[in-house]
Amino acid sequence: GESVGLHLPTLSVQEGDNSIINCAYSNSASDYFIWYKQESGKGPQFIIDIRSNMDKRQGQRVTVLLNKTVKHLSLQIAATQPGDSAVYFCAENVQGAQKLVFGQGTRLTINP
């Protein structure tokens, strides 16, 4: 069935290091994936998306990797900054479905 989950609920990294946030999905019919960032007291914000016909997509300091073989999605943040502290969600859309399904989120904290 449709489900999106995360391997780790919390992740702590040193400022300046790279962060990798992981997400597993179970529906092989999912064809579109998004990463969201949610800062405290705010709504989720779109970071980057990827379609199932791609393996990798890059944005500004962020890269999303999609491994369809093992149904795994990851978000890489380069040179992590204090402003990256937030909860990160992955979301998926199953082909033909009208809505996104969200994972529970990973809290990223930055150590100075």
Add this chain to the structure above:
Amino acid sequence: DAGITQSPRHKVTETGTPVTLRCHQTENHRYMYWYRQDPGHGLRLIHYSYGVKDTDKGEVSDGYSVSRSKTEDFLLTLESATSSQTSVYFCAISDRFGGNGGYTFGSGTRLTVV
């Protein structure tokens, strides 16, 4: 958040009272969604709309109703609030089927039922 506003931002209400939350958008997007966010559960879909007067249930719709009489407004009503409905409620909008291109979220309404 640009183009989407939720009201009120905070509300405390008593058990058994009706409560209506409002989502207003200026983007003319077709699709609108109501989610609730609780620790350990992430974002769960309550109801969504795919056009004026066209709505459907999400995964946690019991105890909630919605209405969309015009494109820009999507109302969420708790007919008789219960403590289990204490949560943060987010509205989201999208102009594409299936959320392609992503949703834009509002800033949320923190509802406390006492």
